[in-house]
Amino acid sequence: MRIGLLTDGGYPYANGESRLWCDRLVRGLPQHEFDLFALSRSADQERQGWVRLPDRIGRVRTAPMWTHREDDRHPRRTGGLTGRLATGLGRAYGRRDRRRFTAHVTALVGAVCAGPEAGQGTCPEPGSVHDRFTEGLYGLAELARERGGLHGALRSETSVRIVQSACRAPGAGRTLHGATVPDYLALAAGLERALRPLSLDWYDEEDGLGAVDLCHAASGGTAALPGLLAKRFFGVPLLVTEHAVPLRAHYLAAPRAPLDAPVRAVLAHFHRLLAAEVYREAALITPGNTHVRRWQERFGADRARLRTVYPGMEAERFGDVGEGDDGGGPGTLVWIGRIEPAKDLIALLHAFAEVRRAEPDARLRIFGAPVRGAEGETYLAHCRALAVQLFPDEAADAHAVGDNPVTFEEIGGPEVPDLAGAYAAGGVVVLSSVVEGFPISLVEAMFCGRATVSTDVGAVVEVVGGTGLVVPPRNPRALADACVALLRDPERRARLGAAARARALELFTVEQNLAAFQDIYLDLAGHAPARWAAPVDPRDPAGPPRPFATPPEAHVLGAPQPAPAAARAVAGVLRVPSWALGAEGVCAGAHGAGDGDA
Numbered sequence: 125m126r127i128g129l130l131t132d133g134g135y136p137y138a139n140g141e142s143r144l145w146c147d148r149l150v151r152g153l154p155q156h157e158f159d160l161f162a163l164s165r166s167a168d169q170e171r172q173g174w175v176r177l178p179d180r181i182g183r184v185r186t187a188p189m190w191t192h193r194e195d196d197r198h199p200r201r202t203g204g205l206t207g208r209l210a211t212g213l214g215r216a217y218g219r220r221d222r223r224r225f226t227a228h229v230t231a232l233v234g235a236v237c238a239g240p241e242a243g244q245g246t247c248p249e250p251g252s253v254h255d256r257f258t259e260g261l262y263g264l265a266e267l268a269r270e271r272g273g274l275h276g277a278l279r280s281e282t283s284v285r286i287v288q289s290a291c292r293a294p295g296a297g298r299t300l301h302g303a304t305v306p307d308y309l310a311l312a313a314g315l316e317r318a319l320r321p322l323s324l325d326w327y328d329e330e331d332g333l334g335a336v337d338l339c340h341a342a343s344g345g346t347a348a349l350p351g352l353l354a355k356r357f358f359g360v361p362l363l364v365t366e367h368a369v370p371l372r373a374h375y376l377a378a379p380r381a382p383l384d385a386p387v388r389a390v391l392a393h394f395h396r397l398l399a400a401e402v403y404r405e406a407a408l409i410t411p412g413n414t415h416v417r418r419w420q421e422r423f424g425a426d427r428a429r430l431r432t433v434y435p436g437m438e439a440e441r442f443g444d445v446g447e448g449d450d451g452g453g454p455g456t457l458v459w460i461g462r463i464e465p466a467k468d469l470i471a472l473l474h475a476f477a478e479v480r481r482a483e484p485d486a487r488l489r490i491f492g493a494p495v496r497g498a499e500g501e502t503y504l505a506h507c508r509a510l511a512v513q514l515f516p517d518e519a520a521d522a523h524a525v526g527d528n529p530v531t532f533e534e535i536g537g538p539e540v541p542d543l544a545g546a547y548a549a550g551g552v553v554v555l556s557s558v559v560e561g562f563p564i565s566l567v568e569a570m571f572c573g574r575a576t577v578s579t580d581v582g583a584v585v586e587v588v589g590g591t592g593l594v595v596p597p598r599n600p601r602a603l604a605d606a607c608v609a610l611l612r613d614p615e616r617r618a619r620l621g622a623a624a625r626a627r628a629l630e631l632f633t634v635e636q637n638l639a640a641f642q643d644i645y646l647d648l649a650g651h652a653p654a655r656w657a658a659p660v661d662p663r664d665p666a667g668p669p670r671p672f673a674t675p676p677e678a679h680v681l682g683a684p685q686p687a688p689a690a691a692r693a694v695a696g697v698l699r700v701p702s703w704a705l706g707a708e709g710v711c712a713g714a715h716g717a718g719d720g721d722a
Contacts, residue, residue, distance in 0.1 A: 127158050128333050131161070131163065133164065135342065138173050139169060139172045152634065154180060155642075159185070162185070170188065183331055232261055233286050234290050235260065236397060237290040237300060257397045261398075262353075265322045275320070291311075315391075322349075324350065327358075333360060339354050339363065341402075344402050361651075362406045362407055363409075367562055368561040408644060409429055410432070412432070415561070431644070435637060441543070441544060446571050453551055454551050461555075463500060465499075468597070468598065471556050471597075473530065479604045492535075551611070553577075555577070555579060562587070569624070570625055576624065577593045578592060579603070580597060589627055
């Protein structure tokens, strides 16, 4: 099969999200071909470059979701979306196309402005807001495919006036009643950025999304939008994998200025409507855990098309620690992760102060680096200052050098050369987060056979099961009591650690993840309808044989009957999956028909 892998700010970029999971998927399924369709989020991400791609990656199509006007730090011009948009800036629509554009934008903007506060509730009812949204979305996609020029049109005065009218309409949300001209301009610009995938040149049958057998979006939202259009234009089935909830990120985005409130509300409602359409049209949705699955169900995903597939992780790198007899430092707590406010190290330090009152010899080793940017550095400095305040350097006697029981360390030094060594440094691994998706550090600790104490956020309970202690978030006393209980009971630590390793090896390995997606790919391919079409040039070989190159229909006398006109009108453009073509580039059924007639 040929898989079109869709990413947004992820693979193949070196600092992209889910890049490790995508790389393992591509390398672990050598029986399939992968074409990569990647969106980049910033000039800085493109400057970081790509990871090394495996040979089985066929075509790579990239497009920036930013422009040089928005990020003028980028010293060079890139292809893809930027070049396509620049072509459309000076292109004017004719009268008929202007009417089409106005009608579609009015429908889409009217839908996203119709009560954006409702975005925190259930999905809109079919036939009302959602139908207007899809009418505008697909109408603009067809206009962009036929005429181009959508980028400039969405930033035109016509679009701003449509936004203004929608914000002032009787059915608009309360947040929009106080919107001003700068808000209208910002909202028009935000919608244009969100709709940039509609203007891509990926939608063709020769070397675009029409040539793949299956679209696999590595996340929902913007990454899945090209997959929606591939299904619309070519009938390609769409598979959506979400290890986190992009929609949740839009709701949690912090406001940057007072005028952003109406804009953020409308854009959040746009992404809510887009998520509902993605969930409705996807052939299958694979959440990475039950926490993500609950969000998907809340926003309209059909339970019959949901299948939880845990992200696979490499267990071999932690094998020496997990299978060894060393239980780590008996009085040492270990925390590992990115240092940022969501990890709530402040609560951890206050909890450790309580631990020290009960266990004076206990130590806390914090391994990690701050997230990039000033916020991460500021938070790390604050944590260091609090540790110095709570735990002054202690000395055994008047002649010894003082030592602080809390240390901030980075992995890669002589004492802790790798990640496995960091987990081996302590007897108990702690997670103190207030916001968490899939807790990777907990799974790694489980592979290492370590007992864990964690807060009840995200998918923590689902991952840990009964192999660790879980306490409420933002509760230093409960966190301290759980840590003390494990520090004082080495037999319980060993028992929980062994159970945790067994659970991780059963559920969270790369092998189980690959096996699940192999089954999913074949199942979706088996249910996808084959559509017959004549080859462009029968004398041109199609290359080496592909799987399923000779289906059972090849041995039945008589030519396959073409689809009726009504069915073609519903199905749209006919396509032939690559696995349904023979070695000569023609339908295998046609070969059988020719032999029978002879």
